[in-house]
Amino acid sequence: MTTALADKTCTPCRGGIPPLEREEAEALRANCKDWELPDDGHRIERKFHFTNFREALNFVEGVGELAEAERHHPEICFGWGYAKVSLQTKKIKGLHENDFIMAVKIDRLFDSTRASVADRNK
Numbered sequence: 001m002t003t004a005l006a007d008k009t010c011t012p013c014r015g016g017i018p019p020l021e022r023e024e025a026e027a028l029r030a031n032c033k034d035w036e037l038p039d040d041g042h043r044i045e046r047k048f049h050f051t052n053f054r055e056a057l058n059f060v061e062g063v064g065e066l067a068e069a070e071r072h073h074p075e076i077c078f079g080w081g082y083a084k085v086s087l088q089t090k091k092i093k094g095l096h097e098n099d100f101i102m103a104v105k106i107d108r109l110f111d112s113t114r115a116s117v118a119d120r121n122k
């Protein structure tokens, strides 16, 4: 039985391995369908939307904590009402399963922040 991506933790990537082929990346992207796989196929990215800057900042702080815990780090651009997260395994200049583990965990973080905002607005 394969372990769900969300139940995995990122493995230290020492480089020297080929990045995922596009077909492999597309198969893994089925687990995180809101992420885009731009033409070069070497990264995945998703833009998250928020009601203001503070919510975007809180989310970015959470992503940072997750990245430190997983030792796998995204690039993040954010501002009032949005945060754009890009994932690539730098050591191999392409995609690795680690990137998809991070994507599903970032999605869960986003869903949990939306749930808490909804609760606050009740």
Ligand SMILES: C[C@H](O)[C@H](O)[C@H]1CNC2=NC(N)=NC(=O)C2=N1
Pocket: 012, 013, 071, 072, 073, 074, 087, 088, 089, 090, 091, 092
């Ligand atoms: C030593 C440290 O664990 C490595 O440099 C990690 C850090 N975080 C990383 N993050 C990403 N996205 N790619 C890497 O190759 C990478 N390498």
